[in-house]
Amino acid sequence: MAQVPAVADLEAQTPRLPAPAPSLGMQRTMPQVTSVNQLSDVRPTDWAYQALASLVEKYGCIAGYPDGTFRGNRAATRFEMAAALNACLDVISDRFASKEDLATLQRLAEEFSSELAVIKGRVTNLEGRVANLEATQFSTTTKLRASVIFNVSDVLTGTRAVAANAVPNRGPTIEDNPVATYRARLNFDTSFYGKDVLRVRIQAANMPNYGTVTGTNMARLSYDTNTGGQFTIDDLYYRTPLTNRLFLAFDASAGNFDKNVFTFNPLLQSDETGAISRFGRFNPLYRFGGGAGLTLRYTLLENKERGTGLTLNLSYQAPNAANPDRNTPNTNGLFDGAYAALAQLDWRPARNLAMGFTYVRSFGVGVAGGTGSRGFAGSAADPIGNNDNANAAADNFGFQFTYRPIQKFNIAGWVGYSNVYQVQGFTGPRPEAEVLNWAATFAVPDIWRKGDVLGLIIGQPPQTISVRNVSNAPGATFNSYHIEGLYRIPISRNISITPGLIAVVNSNSNSNNAPLLLGVVRTTFSF
Template sequence: MAQMPAVADLEAQIPRLPAPERSLGMQRTMPQVTSVNQLSDVRPTDWAYQALASLVEKYGCIAGYPDGTFRGNRAATRFEMAAALNACLDVISDRFASKEDLATLQRLAEEFSSELAVIKGRVTNLEGRVANLEATQFSTTTKLRASAIFSVSDVLTGTRAVAAPGRGSTIEDNTVVTYRARLNFDTSFYGKDVLRVRIQAANMPNYGTVTGTNMARLSYDTNTEGQFRIDDLYYRTPLTKRLFLAFDAAAGNFDKNVFTFNPLLQSDETGAISRFGRFNPLYRFGGGNSAGLTLRYTLLENKEQGTGLVLNLGYQAPNANNPDRNTPNTNGLIGGAYAALAQLDWRPVKNLALGFTYVRSFGTGVAGGTGSNGFPGSAGNPIGNNANAAADNFGFQFTYRPIQKLNIAGWVGYSNVYQVQNFTGPRREAEVLNWAATFGVPDIWRKGDVLGLIVGQPPQTISVRNVVNAPSATFNSYHIEGLYRIPISPNISITPGVIALVNPNSNSNNAPIVLGVVRTTFSF
């Protein structure tokens, strides 16, 4: 009978995985089993089964899955058995093992030598990748999400919009190439919440200045003169299963926290190319350097039928960061300008959603940076002094998807504006109205594309009383917009579009203004 090799010699001949594999291996992630009978994928007729049975029952060293199987095809089972052998070697090397058991281990190691070699190579590669990740990762709790917009735009035709009964001169402008870059740092502390810090740099033109009317503003226009600045700062978290909280510390708007009922076209990066075409302007009434709070509570919900009822309550103060009281009715979180929102989202059937919105505002405009502007009685300045103006604002929104490849959405917004302070004589009052219908056709030629059409009337004053130098109210401006979003890849899209404004600033003496835009969006 041949002499059995020494224990140390046998241990040296058995292939062993590196230490990191043992720490990342099956023993750490799976509960240990005490009998090979629990490893149901290993057939009792195999010699390896008998060897495992002897070692497991003696040393309790092999780990299996919770359901007692190796889970996999034959090749996978062999790799898992190789890993199990390494686990057994770890256990046995710390104990006084017999020569017979060491010989069994050696035979098993020779049987699964190729699998052990492959696993060792994979572990070495994994070690390198883990080390690189640990050295270069940004944060374990924060994710970086970024986007960049390159825009080519031009006023194709039109005259500068002025108040009635005047007529503006021809718009002199050049084709421009501009950009907007955003870096979003999203941090989650327990998986369901998010703290966002956004920095932004841009040199986008404001076509309201170029054309004389905010009806011409683009959805993504902003200008930081190329300097990165804080653009968004908020925290969102569910408080209970039905109650959701959103706190805005900077650049808050209601549209960021409540449903706006225009799902295919509401995005400024991939949706409408106009500011007006995204959603009802009343969602911007608390805009500016706003801070505030929004609560969303689910009253009723049936996930199987896709129906439900949600109550939204929000408060925004556009100058919440300014404590100066020298300018009356303007600054501070409480006691200055504000907008308070209440909205019911109702889904009576799966493909239909209706929104009923009320906003009480004070010291703010009621056009949301859209519509006619620049003169007393315009939608942007309906009573000539927004600092002393209060308004009751009502909105109705809907979105309906009759078929998979068609979404119809729209809204109506009405504001009753009146002066409440610092006036003598008759009180100044005005009414402002806007409406729009949008049509989105997704995946019409290729997956991810959207053909969009927007038709409506931006905010315009339909009646005005006791406002000096205000022209007669005429509700005759129209907004017509067409666009097509072309997905180049999951992270790149190109959206050419055209915006046509008929009778801008509610003045039929103004020639129609037509803008051409090509927006390219990169996101990652």
């Protein structure tokens, strides 16, 4: 029980009753110990005062004055006595107190029962008010949340991947060295009325892009970025609920869809503690955009008791929103340039099962999210050739799910399909291509200790399954596979280490390419 505040105030609110004048007979028969319930003040000579002072000195029930002393030389009100007694009741236990002291404590509790009831009632009321304030308070200041990743990685085997129709040099292993790199992020979060958040994130990093080293984006890490060691603004957004059902997010920078909608891979979607590969986090269509935009999320149906519901997500992102130049082929600007517009329906038919149905209409942006085949016309990174995504539009469809049959096992997965076609800048038949990817993820949390996760990811990164009217395209071959294993080890609440392996078979949709194997150890600090 917390200290009873402002005892003097309680005293001021309590009427003092004058002690009745004893008759002569009473004086003759009165015992030496006066009953304290007849007094408004308890003096140092009274039995109750001396008994309580003895308990305080023996068991250290209260600290007394700021100098740590208990000044038992002045009269105390009944409420002051009750407050002190209440502190002793909280401290003294029958496990170590003597029978005599417990009997004294019981008698004191009976003598001051009415005052104890009043004090406990007022303290309970105060505690309720404090709990309400703590539950409804919000920060009017900016809070710092930070994360730092230390990475050690290396390509362990394989030759550099080449285009789908080329024959690689079956020479030595890719000539690279093990690297030790970092990424540091500082998030400054501000709330103006308790439920909203304005985030400004700056980051510095020197992580390698293994797509350049290996010749395929299928081998990229989930957290690869390189700012040359300089801090830059990486994220800037404002999020707020408009009603109990409607949520708004405005992105001023780096507004990918995955930051604002559910991606259905809850245990492995984080680049700090989840999948170690870029492809293994979520469906690549969530990476479209990357600029400024707006997201609305509306809860259509919800049953909190059953954990079921239906949510509609609408989002618009423009990667070149900060550039006013009306260029050719007109990919700049907020509304009249490159864009990606998403509509997603989240359906949760049961507490442990959720599914997402996604459609993205895009223009002037890639459809592989930096995860699939690359380096040739007809690849996932360049489906209509000539590196001409700026002239391409696409209809993109996605299905995602996550299922947790038992507490310590989660299954998730997705399928993504894109129909890409050129809309301007071509003569003759229109170039078109279809791109497909899928993945299944398995996560086992708390398998040996609380906070650990054992993960397995199997899938096929984005590859073209059909190519039409694209010059120099080798044709569509859907035969690349991604296999990833990892184990997150929590060292403490703020530190984790994740060793893992990434294997890519038939990279760039070319069975002549030797398998790639990457070894990674990621250490994450969060505070």
